[in-house]
Every structure is written in C-alpha cells, then in structure tokens.
C-alpha cells in the first residue's frame with residue numbers, strides 16, 4: 001500500500017506543523033484519519049482558547065503579538081446599544097445539528113446579531129461536549145470576554161473540567177453566582193492567577209466565597225508566614241469539627257479544636273464518644289464514628305428510633321444526664337465501642353443521618369447540631385485536606401462594575417490566608433463596599449501594587465488613599481459608577 005509522504009513524517013513534526021493551524025483547520029484535520037485526529041486533539045495545541053473570538057469568525061489562536069492580555073477587545077456581538085441586553089437561551093443538552101448552520105430558515109426571524117449569538121452558543125456547547133474531554137487538562141487560558149452565547153451551565157462545565165486553568169476572562173458576560181459553583185470541586189480554580197469579571201453585574205458575594213474556597217486554604221509557601229502556622233492549625237482542627245456551639249450561651253462561636261477539652265464546656269457535650277477519656281482524641285474519634293452520635297438531651301427511645309436512621313435493634317444507651325463525663329463516654333458503636341477506622345461511605349451516611357436528625361438536639365442547654373459534621377460542605381473542595389500545593393496565587397482580579405459585592409464578599413477573599421500574590425485589584429463601581437471592607441482585604445494582600453488598586457473615589461478614607469488609584473469607570477458607559485453622568 002502506498003503511503004503518502006506526509007504520512008511518513010514523525011508525529012513530532014506533524015504536531016509542529018499542526019501548531020500553525022487555526023482551530024477550525026485543526027477540526028478539519030481531525031476528520032482526515034485516526035492518527036491526525038489524535039494529533040489534532042493534542043493538549044499542547046489547545047492551551048489558550050478564545051471561543052468568543054472564534055465564534056465571530058476570527059480563528060486566530062492564543063494571544064496576538066500586539067495584544068495586551070489585560071486589555072482585550074470585547075468580542076461577541078456587542079454592536080448596537082439597543083442590542084446590549086440581547087441574550088439567547090440555549091438547550092445545552094440538545095443535539096448539535098451541524099446542518100442547522102446552513103439552514104437559514106431557522107434564523108431567518110432573528111436579527112443578524114441574534115444569529116451570531118446563537119451560533120456562538122452552539123459552538124461553545126459543541127466545544128464543551130466534543131473537544132474538552134480530550135484536552136481539558138491542558139487548557140490554561142480561557143477568554144470569553146463579551147460572550148453572550150455563554151450560559152452559567154457552560155461556565156460551570158468549563159471550570160470543573162479544566163483543573164489547570166490559570167487565566168479566565170468572563171468580563172462583560174451575563175454569568176451569575178451559579179456559574180462558579182464548580183470552583184473547589186476536584187481542585188477546580190486552585191491554579192487561577194488571572195480572573196476578570198468586570199462588567200458582570202449579576203455577581204454577588206457568593207461568587208467571592210466560592211472563589212476563595214476554590215483557591216484553597218493557605219498552609220505553606222506564603223509570604224504570610226505568621227499566618228501560615230495558624231492556618232495549618234485551623235486545617236487540622238477542621239478535621240475534628242463535629243459540633244457547633246455558636247448558639248450556646250457563653251460559647252459564641254466556640255468549636256472543638258485541639259486546644260479544647262471537655263472541661264471547657266460548661267454544658268454537656270451533645271456528642272458522645274466511645275472513649276472514656278475527655279481529651280482531644282475523643283473528638284477525633286467522634287469524627288470517625290460510623291454511628292450517629294448521641295445527644296445527651298435525648299431519651300433512649302429517641303436514640304433508638306433515630307440512630308443511624310436504621311432499624312437496627314440495639315440496646316439503648318444509659319439514660320443521659322447532665323454529667324459531662326457520661327456525655328463523653330456514652331457513645332455507641334455497633335461493634336462494641338470500637339472506633340471507626342475509615343469506611344468513608346459509612347461515615348458519609350452517618351453525616352447524612354446527622355443532618356436528617358438534627359432536630360433532636362433542639363435544647364437550650366446544648367449546642368444544636370450543625371448541618372454537617374464537616375465545615376467543608378457544599379461548595380467546598382472535597383480534596384481540601386489533600387492539597388499541599390495551595391498558593392492562592394491569584395495575581396489579577398477585576399471586579400469592576402460588580403456593584404452587588406459587599407464587605408462580606410471581600411472578607412471571604414481575605415480569609416484562608418488572603419491573596420498574598422495579588423498585585424492588581426479593580427473594585428471600581430463596587431458601590432456597596434466600605435473603607436473597612438477594603439482595608440480588611442488590603443491587609444491580606446501583601447503584594448498589592450497600589451497603582452493597580454482601584455476603588456470608588458467617594459471612599460476617601462480607604463486603604464492607601466494617597467497612593468491607590470481612583471475609579472476606572474468614570475468615563476465608562478458599560479460599567480457601573482456612582483458618578484456616571486457627571
């Protein structure tokens with residue numbers, strides 16, 4: 001069989017040749033043969049993605065030589081003023097019918113702009129479905145500036161499926177908090193160093209909470225050495241948190257930690273433990289038990305009914321009393337007070353049952369059960385404790401025009417070790433923040449370049465007021481500013 005000369009080229013050479021092709025040509029090349037298909041889906045070729053630009057017919061790859069990554073033009077159909085609120089609803093689960101590209105009848109009733117947005121949405125959906133599964137771990141930069149075919153669902157999938165994402169530009173899009181729900185899942189967002197959300201008016205504090213969780217909790221490698229030890233200690237303690245006494249009188253906010261013993265609690269602990277000791281190890285043991293823990297305010301009948309939610313017939317514990325010693329010793333294990341050793345499923349079941357049964361601790365004398373034994377619930381990184389490479393390396397954060405953000409959101413960024421590598425922070429147009437919130441964040445951003453620190457001119461007593469820069473939105477018609485129109 002005759003082999004064409006190009007087929008005889010080593011794959012390294014072919015890959016180099018393909019690196020000069022546009023995304024569209026790469027997709028066409030992938031249809032030639034199996035070997036070309038494999039090469040065209042090599043991760044090296046897809047490290048920088050500009051889907052919004054591609055959807056507009058500009059098929060260039062990566063950042064252009066004369067292009068400042070921090071000052072990208074707004075792609076997407078942002079043409080007429082009257083069309084700036086135009087978005088489309090896309091069924092991301094619908095099959096992508098390529099023939100629709102040539103079917104003018106479908107879009108005949110849409111304006112040219114709407115048709116562009118529709119095409120962009122289809123392209124993004126197809127990209128997420130067909131390309132990302134092959135190249136996701138190689139994607140480092142994702143630029144979707146001005147995209148109006150973008151949906152929250154697509155952003156969620158992009159974030160979750162690209163764990164090595166460093167550069168994310170979603171500025172001037174319609175995304176909202178739900179799009180960032182994937183931050184922190186399986187390490188998503190951990191490597192972010194550039195995040196541009198300017199003009200995303202739907203963003204609230206919840207996005208910042210999710211961003212902070214996604215960046216991880218700083219435990220090492222930090223200029224904030226003084227905080228490092230404290231963070232590590234908190235991380236250790238968080239393994240053992242299974243009670244929240246925040247509503248217990250006299251113990252506001254108190255949680256179990258390695259420094260706390262039973263003697264620190266003036267009221268009976270509602271969590272029993274198999275060990276008779278009242279030292280810290282008991283708390284560790286509590287976390288690991290597969291059984292639902294025991295509330296001292298419960299009657300044996302209540303316990304038997306609710307324990308693990310199961311129908312297991314077991315002897316009820318001794319009637320509880322207010323003696324703290326008995327509280328520490330009356331925990332049950334199905335196999336005879338043996339500490340549970342690591343069946344994660346059983347532990348999760350136990351926690352679920354704790355959630356289900358949490359009404360049983362409704363007693364003024366004891367702390368109520370938390371909704372979950374772990375504080376890292378919901379949005380929180382499941383691999384949190386395993387990640388030792390956390391640097392919270394975000395260096396660029398643009399929230400210009402995100403006017404719904406408050407001090408609470410800034411506080412979440414300042415937590416977990418702050419943002420020690422942040423140099424650029426734009427909070428122009430954030431009307432609901434105060435000098436106190438700014439100061440709390442700035443105190444935890446030790447690398448902040450004052451000239452790259454922007455906030456509202458009306459906050460006269462903000463941090464670095466003499467050296468920080470003013471609001472960037474004064475002359476901007478597309479982002480919020482309290483002085484717009486002056």
Ligand code: FES
Pocket residue numbers: 428429430431455456457458471472473474480481482483
């Ligand atoms: Fe106050 Fe722009 S937001 S001056």
